[in-house]
Amino acid sequence: MTSPFPVAWKALLVLFLVAVMAIGGCAGSGTALSDIPENCRPDDDAGASQEEIERNEERPEGTPPELIGGMASLYSNLSYPPKAREVGAEGTSWIQFILSPEGEPTEARVCQTAGNSILDREAWEAVRQLEFRPGMRGGEPVEVHMTLPVNFSLNR
Numbered sequence: 001m002t003s004p005f006p007v008a009w010k011a012l013l014v015l016f017l018v019a020v021m022a023i024g025g026c027a028g029s030g031t032a033l034s035d036i037p038e039n040c041r042p043d044d045d046a047g048a049s050q051e052e053i054e055r056n057e058e059r060p061e062g063t064p065p066e067l068i069g070g071m072a073s074l075y076s077n078l079s080y081p082p083k084a085r086e087v088g089a090e091g092t093s094w095i096q097f098i099l100s101p102e103g104e105p106t107e108a109r110v111c112q113t114a115g116n117s118i119l120d121r122e123a124w125e126a127v128r129q130l131e132f133r134p135g136m137r138g139g140e141p142v143e144v145h146m147t148l149p150v151n152f153s154l155n156r
Contacts, residue, residue: 040096074126074148091113093113096110099134105128
């Protein structure tokens with residue numbers, strides 16, 4: 001089975017995620033790829049033949065998606081759930097989704113829990129409301145697999 005997510009786009013996604021973490025500071029102070037949980041990383045070339053990998057590497061470079069309003073737009077859609085606040089729940093929910101060619105998050109799922117289902121649900125809802133400029137390849141918008149961390153901290 002071919003991977004719908006070419007190797008070049010995976011590299012762009014990783015760069016985008018590191019940039020988001022560096023700019024937004026939403027996943028702690030680290031910006032290393034190792035900060036992204038293993039189960040939230042794309043399967044680099046899972047199931048792809050060597051021929052498919054080489055063909056994907058020959059594709060023209062593209063433009064990664066851009067979160068309209070930056071990480072501030074994520075946090076403006078986010079409210080700290082009162083029940084989570086009452087019990088002192090904190091943590092980072094990692095939300096994985098497919099960004100449609102129209103710039104809309106689809107098929108969102110929690111790929112790493114914050115340790116509290118109420119926080120995870122709030123993060124999931126906030127990510128689903130985000131608007132992006134879509135990723136582009138050859139002048140055409142394309143689907144991109146993405147992962148965003150959503151940090152909940154009572155000290156904010």
